[in-house]
Amino acid sequence: MAKVEIYTTLACPYCVNAKDLLSRKGVAFSEYRVEGNPDLMAEAKKRSGGRMTVPQIFIDDEHIGGYDELSALDRAGKLKPMLGLG
Numbered sequence: 001m002a003k004v005e006i007y008t009t010l011a012c013p014y015c016v017n018a019k020d021l022l023s024r025k026g027v028a029f030s031e032y033r034v035e036g037n038p039d040l041m042a043e044a045k046k047r048s049g050g051r052m053t054v055p056q057i058f059i060d061d062e063h064i065g066g067y068d069e070l071s072a073l074d075r076a077g078k079l080k081p082m083l084g085l086g
Helices: 013-024 038-047 067-075 079-083
Strands: 004-008 030-033 056-059 062-065
Touching (some): 056 067
Antiparallel strands (some): 056 062
16 A cells, blocks of 8 residues: 655645545545644645645655645546555
8 A cells, every 4th residue: 555645734624635535545644734833844845846735645755736636636546546556
């Protein structure tokens, strides 16, 4: 199974949606809460090529983007193979 990492904040509805989508697929992920942690936010920004929004999602260290991109991959049938689900 792929390594999935998500940078989030508590109050972000897109973060909730991304985590729900992954959870429905049975995918474990590491969540990094960036609110109140400027070092972690700087890490997310660096890894994502300068993006300052959440969620920022990585699958096997590849930057996927946010919830919209994750959802689009799912609708296109490309997410399951990326996650190692078939």
